Amino acid sequence: MAEPNSLLRLYRGDRRLNDFLRHWATAPLGERVALSGAAGSLPALVAASALTELKQTIVVLRSDKEEAAYFLNDLEKLLPQGSVLFFPDSYRRPYADRDQTDNSNIGLRAEVLDRLRGDQPIVVVTYPEAIAEKVITRGQLDARSMEVAVGARLDVGFLNEYLFELHFERVDFVEKPGQFSVRGGIVDVFSFAHPEPHRLEFFGSEVESIRTFDVVDQLTLQRVDRMTLVPNVEDKSSTERRESLTAYAGPKALVWIERPEVALEKLDRVYRLAEEAFVGLHSVVRRLEPHELYVRGAEWDRELAGRGIAVDGVPSDSASWHTLAQPAFAKKFDLLAKTLDGHRQAGRALWIMCGQESQRERLKAILHDLNEGLEVNWIDGALHRGWEDPEAGLIAYVDHDLFERYQRFTIRDQHEQAQALTLKELNALQVGDFVAHIDHGIGKFGGLQKIDVGGVKQEAIKLVYRDSDVLYLSIHSLHKIAPYATKEGTEPSLSKLGSPAWQNAKSKTKRRVKEVAFDLIKLYAKRREAKGFAFSPDSYLQHELEASFAYEDTPDQMKSTADVKADMESPIPMDRLICGDVGFGKTEIAVRAAFKAVADSKQVAVLVPTTLLAFQHFRTFSKRLDGLPARVDYLNRSRTAKETKVVLQDLEDGKIDILIGTHRILG
Known part of the structure; x- marks a missing residue:
């Protein structure tokens, strides 16, 4: 099974890609090199190729946080681990109090600054509100950071004082960035530059070992040779000189801006908010003024004049890629099969990216039923958007758009882990x-x-x-x-x-548990002897129903669905309880199981505890089964005697496939 980075190899020799990269790398400083006509997730593929080919650090500025997060996720699927980092904003509003900061975001920002000091080129994905906040300079970060390596001579007392000077908090158990604990010759410290805390073991004044560990269970994750102590680099109460992220990245770093005019306008908006907040400050402590902490649009625009810039352009010039966004098929799979077959006859390679194995198998079954001879290349993992590229002879679709499903973006939540x-x-x-x-x-x-x-x-x-x-x-x-x-x-x-009393109590409890287990085993043995109805394997319509779910199945949902269907396809009567909190997808599992029964010409009764819930489930089932051959109705005390009589008669005549109701359906 291919992975998304397979697409990088397909485009490696593409003339348009090579021309764009060459132009971007050699254009006069300040000239804006436009990437025109690149649809879908092609811009992310181009950015990944730029890092691989040009071997220079790239700062990618998308228009907002959501766009940046999707771009980040695309790059994470295309590039090796650790090659792309996310740079978020740290404060919910300018001059916010410490308790209004986002520790997770501060950690991610510190990690970016730490990595930019190294020699390895990376891609930093960000958005205007994030780069509006200036960062400390490299020299200041070097002065406030310390690298600790295995075998180094370091006194525990000195380390304790050093961490206090960096405003780290000494606690009993390390749980979040900026904390440390000392237990004899063991020091736990959570640096802002790392996603996990580190445990330093000392033998006298020598660092004997360094290990990362999980704050949840305190167990070791891996041994490392060194770690970097980085303080809170976003403490805006300090008076250190600051600069923009792009200035910090260095003069050789390339910059890619999705929409420059939007970025400049948002920078000015954040700056205006900072000015208003500064005027309203009532503090005896001196705070840096807005121009020292935030970047104006004009200031950043002048800075860009000294570096290579790429922008998203309009597909009107001769250098346009002339690609098309993935069409909307509105879950009309016959139209999808016909479109794919047309591309195949035109000699284009067909690639479909699937975020989940279950979705891939459903789509395979649907296309096989509609066109058995259709040859499709499947990719394990989906980018955000698909595209059609006739010039390259390539069609790349994503499954969530085919099924009109919402694709969630994910940002590594570096530090806000739950406590153990x-x-x-x-x-x-x-x-x-x-x-x-x-x-x-x-x-x-x-x-x-x-x-x-x-x-x-x-x-x-x-x-x-x-x-x-x-x-x-x-x-x-x-x-x-x-x-x-x-x-x-x-x-x-x-x-x-x-005293032996506790052990005796445990032994007595174990005996009682064994007795209960024995009774349950006898009960389940009787149930296994009973014969039930074995439902047929999933049909084409079942695949279509499950694929049309608007959200990605959670791992527990996928397992529960598979277990329920396995029970239904077995001749042994099903006895299964699905547990989960409100909103975790239990009803969706019930919808799928009910339709599977209907597909085998069975009627389904759904028993609910309240009148309101009966109507809510009726609406949910009706919406999910819309367009499928299944009639849903309901019974509760809100229905009149005449309506109830009609429903019961239709049920007896076999016209109703799924009946939802309270205890009235048992009468």
Whole structure:
């Protein structure tokens, strides 16, 4: 199965691509080189080719954050990992307070600045609101950063003071950027330049090992040779000199602007907001003025005069690529098959990109039924938009547009990870709360304390048991304890350390669980002996229904759908419960299962608990099954006696395929 970067190889010798890259690299500084007539995701393919061929850092400026995110996702599928980074805005509004900043975005910005200091060319994707904020200069970042390598001589006390000077916060457990913790010869630190925190282990004054770890479970991810300590580079209360991102990227960096006039207008808009916010400041602390923190449109336009610039152009000049956007087929697959066959007869290669394996298999089945001899090249992974390129003899479609599905963009959420469950619960525990230890039973939480272990101070969890017995638990054994849940208003009895009572209680519980399991096994054995109806494999209409879902299936949705259909195709009666929060797609699974039954000439009853839900499900089922051979109706107390009689008669006559209702449908 091919991948999206296969398209890079197909365009490698393209005359139009090579002419554009050569012109961009050699044009006089300040001249705007236009990429005209490149439809769909072709601009992303050109940008990826530019990095590969020109080997220069490229700053790509799209018109807004959403466009930038889709462009980023396209480049991530076309280029090796780590070759493209996203540069977002950091503050929700100019001169915002610290609690109104986005730590995740600050981390992403710091990572870009750190990578731009290196020799490896990268693509930085951004948008006007992000570059409106100036960044600290390279010299200042060098002065405020420190690289730590395995084998380096570094005193833990000095590192502690250095991190305080960088305004890092010392905590018990590292959870987000700008935090660090010290436990004897182990230092955990979350630098703004890395997506994960690092654990530094010292042997005396020597760095013995450096490992990244997961803040959720505190487990090691990988060993590394070095890491860079970078502070919050977006602290706008500091008085350091700042410059634009493009100036920071250096004079050799190329710039690609989607729509220059839009970018300049948005820069001026952010600057005006900054001026208004600055006038309204009431602070005794001196703050830098807007011109020191933000970039005006005219200022940035003058700066661009000294570098190579590419822009998105209009397809009117002779250098236009003359490509077309992917047509809208409105889920008319016969028209799609006819169009693809026409391109095939014209000698054009057909490529279809699919974001999910399930979508690819559905589309394959549909096209096979409509035109068995159609040869299509399939790509595992979909760019944002498809295109038609007659000159290159290539047609590239994306599946989500064929099925009118929404494609979500994804931006790596670098630092805003959820805390570990154990850490959250630990932080939520109050002294005196009941906890259960897997080996020692029920005790009371006594807080975090530092104890001496072999001459080294370490943090431990204090647990108090009956008769004031105390157990100290290492923080590395958090998985052994859990908050103890009991009935409201009742207190459990504390366990006695060394007593067999807790082990006896566990043994008794295990025996009871085995008894329940035995009863369940007997029940399920009887069910397996019963014979049910084995439904047929998915039909063409089933594929069409599932492919028309407006959103991408979640992994759990895909698994649940497959499990339900496997149950239905088995002669054993189905006994399955689908669990999930509101809005996570349970109804969609029910729609698919119901239609699968209808396709085998069965009638389906959907039982719901409330009158309102009956009508809501009726609307949902009707909308999803619109255009398919399935009639949906409903029964609840809001329907008149006459309407109910008609519905029941139609149901008896087999005219209704799916009936949705409350307990009335059981009467």
